[in-house]
Amino acid sequence: QKEVEQDPGPLSVPEGAIVSLNCTYSNSAFQYFMWYRQYSRKGPELLMYTYSSGNKEDGRFTAQVDKSSKYISLFIRDSQPSDSATYLCAMIPYGGATNKLIFGTGTLLAVQP
Amino acid sequence: GAVVSQHPSWVICKSGTSVKIECRSLDFQATTMFWYRQFPKQSLMLMATSNEGSKATYEQGVEKDKFLINHASLTLSTLTVTSAHPEDSSFYICSARGIGTATGNTIYFGEGSWLTVV
Numbered sequence: 008q009k010e011v012e013q014d015p016g017p018l019s020v021p022e023g024a025i026v027s028l029n030c031t032y033s034n035s036a037f038q039y040f041m042w043y044r045q046y047s048r049k050g051p052e053l054l055m056y057t058y059s060s061g062n063k064e065d066g067r068f069t070a071q072v073d074k075s076s077k078y079i080s081l082f083i084r085d086s087q088p089s090d091s092a093t094y095l096c097a098m099i100p101y102g103g104a105t106n107k108l109i110f111g112t113g114t115l116l117a118v119q120p
Numbered sequence: 121g122a123v124v125s126q127h128p129s130w131v132i133c134k135s136g137t138s139v140k141i142e143c144r145s146l147d148f149q150a151t152t153m154f155w156y157r158q159f160p161k162q163s164l165m166l167m168a169t170s171n172e173g174s175k176a177t178y179e180q181g182v183e184k185d186k187f188l189i190n191h192a193s194l195t196l197s198t199l200t201v202t203s204a205h206p207e208d209s210s211f212y213i214c215s216a217r218g219i220g221t222a223t224g225n226t227i228y229f230g231e232g233s234w235l236t237v238v
Contacts, residue, residue, distance in 0.1 A: 041226070050126070050213045050232040051164070095163070099227075107154070108215070108227055112163050 010034050013096055013111025022120050026083040030096035030111045033077065037109070038101035040072050042081045045093045045113070054094075055081065086118045123147055124216050126230030133204055133237055140200045141233045143214030149194035150216035154227070155187070158211045170197050204237040211235075 013030045020026055028042075039058045043051035055070035057063045057079075063070045069082040079098075083090055096111040123146040133139045143153055152171050156164040168184075170176040170191035178184045186208075188200040197216075201208055213232040 039226075043229070048211070048232070048234070050124075050229040051215075053226065053228055056226050097227075107166065107169060110163055 008033060010109050011096065011098060011111045014114055015112050017115040017117060019117045019119060020086055022086060022088060022118055024086050024118070026086050026090070026116060026118075028081040028083075028094050028096070028114050028116070030079050031077055032079075032098060032109075034098075034100060034109075035074075035077065036100040037077075037098040039099040040070070040079050041097045041099075041108070042068075042070055043095040043097060044090075045095060047092075051095055086116075088118045088120045091117050124150075124214065124228045124230040126214055126233050128233060129231060130234040131236070133235070135205055135237055136203055138200055138202045139204055139235060140198055141212055141214075141235075143197045143199070143216065143230050145195045145216045145218070145228075148216075148218040150197075150218055151194065152217040153191055153197040154215045154217075155189060155197075155199050156213045156215065158213060158232075164213060167199075201235065204235070206237045209235055209237045 011032045042055040044054050045051040057070050057072050060072050060074045067084045071080040093113045093115050095113045097108045125144045127142045154169050155167045158164050166179050167182045168176045168178045168189050170189045172191050172194050176189035191197040211232050215227050215229040217227045
């Protein structure tokens with residue numbers, strides 16, 4: 008079993024839809040949770056960073072963490088064609104000397120105009 | 121957000137030559153930098169972790185003599201692909217972890233460097 012599981016998609020939604028992206032993890036030591044967006048042929052861009060259970064909102068994006076269920080989500084409201092990209096969840100365990108990121112496999116999202 | 125710059129963004133080199141890719145943290149000091157490789161439609165594969173002033177730690181299966189990593193300062197790490205071959209053609213991405221509360225537990229990525237070996 009992988010440490011981090013993410014539905015690879017692809018996910019196709021119409022413009023304006025609410026998008027839900029999800030990851031589950033097995034290692035209870037994971038303490039820091041991130042969502043990255045990667046456009047084709049570009050490096051990943053940090054979207055959200057959280058470290059506690061609950062919701063964190065930034066514009067159209069909401070990151071949700073449920074440590075008891077080992078489950079994180081990213082919600083995108085009023086999705087736009089420019090949101091079309093691969094979304095990667097990533098985690099870091101508490102106390103890791105090098106804070107190596109553990110990635111999900113990424114979900115490819117297409118927002119249709 | 122914090123900025124990590126990679127240079128060059130793309131490079132073509134002849135088989136057998138070496139090529140160097142630079143990774144700079146522009147507005148923060150990076151204690152740790154990471155180098156990844158990514159093949160088309162696949163996730164990032166961690167190659168090595170470098171800490172400023174010490175030797176890099178390579179992931180299993182990554183040849184340390186082929187992929188030389190130097191982290192000479194808190195803002196610069198370099199990856200040198202030595203004696204490059206066509207199979208080394210790939211997208212190489214660096215990332216950096218900052219110091220301090222603002223960036224200390226967050227890792228930022230560069231734009232990536234496309235290497236084509238002909």
